[in-house]
Amino acid sequence: MELKRERIGVAKEVFNKEIIALKKTKEILGNTFFDICEEILKCKGKVIWIGMGKPGHIARKLAATMSSLGTPSFSLHPAEALHGDLGMISKDDIIIIISYSGESEEVVKILPIIKLIGAKIIALTGNPISTLAKNSNLVDIFPNFEEACHLGLAPTSSTTVALVYGDAISVVVSQEKKFNKNDFGKFHPAGALGKKLLYKVEDVMIKREETATVSQDASLKEGIVEMSKKGLSIVCAIANEKVYGILTDGDLRRLLEYNIDIYSKSFEEVMTKTPTVIYNDVLAIEALKILRDKNFTSMPVLDRNENYLGIVTLHSIIRTGIVPEVKE
Missing domain, CATH: 3.10.580.10 (CBS-domain)
Structure with a gap:
């Protein structure tokens, strides 16, 4: 019984820390978020999400969500980008890079090439003086919060925040594009919802x-x-x-x-x-x-x-x- 209480207590603490991180991030939403949505709405190319490690998994999910809601999007692995995949980027694209530290080696290495191509870079980071922040056109700085990991090291709260932040962008942009249920059905023809629509x-x-x-x-x-x-x-x-x-x-x-x-x-x-x-x-x-x-x-x-x-x-x-x- 004691072990059961302990496990559930640790689990609730994970929830609490990630909820606090989300609440802090919600409170700082403002002009930069507005500007990011504006840039995406004006974008003539694609929205490309990039992250290394755990943020990379988040990037893939957000690219899928954004695409399903009417904005052409895909994710790009920064290490693969260094070996030819940078050719997927054009000057009309928007690059959204997720890196809480802003110093991920693979991410830092591709920044000069992206700038050379001419695509706009948007950074989602927790470090305002990072290399990523200094080399981006738009930067939204996540507030300070604890990772939910018991060591305070593994990306947990930070990836949750990035996920919800990206979902918020996708929903706002989709709504302003007047993307409706019929449009959604066209992109999901094999699913039950698509068939209904x-x-x-x-x-x-x-x-x-x-x-x-x-x-x-x-x-x-x-x-x-x-x-x-x-x-x-x-x-x-x-x-x-x-x-x-x-x-x-x-x-x-x-x-x-x-x-x-x-x-x-x-x-x-x-x-x-x-x-x-x-x-x-x-x-x-x-x-x-x-x-x-x-x-x-x-x-x-x-x-x-x-x-x-x-x-x-x-x-x-x-x-x-x-x-x-x-x-x-």
């Missing part, structure tokens, strides 16, 4: 030729046979390219429960004449919401001229990776 009903529907359909004067028996043949939960009566009515597997079960003679009935007598339908150009996530709200498994898909195109089902939507939101 991009996929339309026509992308997930079962096309007409694969669906169960009958003519408007069909018998109920013909409708049941067609439904069984196609292995679907719905059969549509089509007349002049329009949906004349539908019958679902749920409707059929209810008919059987009431002992209706399915061999003597016409399809028209038992079908739903005004079914719920969806248009092909509506987002698939909207179709999913309708199906869930109405407790349906499928519904017909029409074009804007009311012509029948196929059906959309819960399964055809979910199998693409679009998942329903969990209801609270």
Whole structure:
């Protein structure tokens, strides 16, 4: 029990130190932060994040975040830069370098070449008199704070601060660029969010030729046979390219429960004449919401001229990776 308390106590102290570091940094945000965002918004090239060691990991994450939020960005390893990767930099780029000491050997060595190329250098450092600070166009100085490491040595608080600072830049710039959910979806087409924002009903529907359909004067028996043949939960009566009515597997079960003679009935007598339908150009996530709200498994898909195109089902939507939101 004593060991448990000790471990949790040390963990809470790590949280406390990093929270204090974040609070101190938040308080000093001002003109320099504003100017950095302004430079990025005016940038005609790319934003390149650089860091050595642990800050290098942060640089890679921030480049990924910034890119996903609409600003072309990548990270560059300073040691690799010395062996040819400096060719990735152009004069229109902005270089953001993270180094709390501002004296990392690999970082210091690439500064003269970056200046020669003509790219602007932005420094995020805790040392205002460092080589990095003296050779940068813009410098934001992090306040003094303790590293959360029990030795006070390993980058912990400083990397957390750099991460949050970079996230703040990315969010502010993205917001001012009016980057929206649809834009975000374009950059994340393989993810669930991207699919929700991009996929339309026509992308997930079962096309007409694969669906169960009958003519408007069909018998109920013909409708049941067609439904069984196609292995679907719905059969549509089509007349002049329009949906004349539908019958679902749920409707059929209810008919059987009431002992209706399915061999003597016409399809028209038992079908739903005004079914719920969806248009092909509506987002698939909207179709999913309708199906869930109405407790349906499928519904017909029409074009804007009311012509029948196929059906959309819960399964055809979910199998693409679009998942329903969990209801609270």
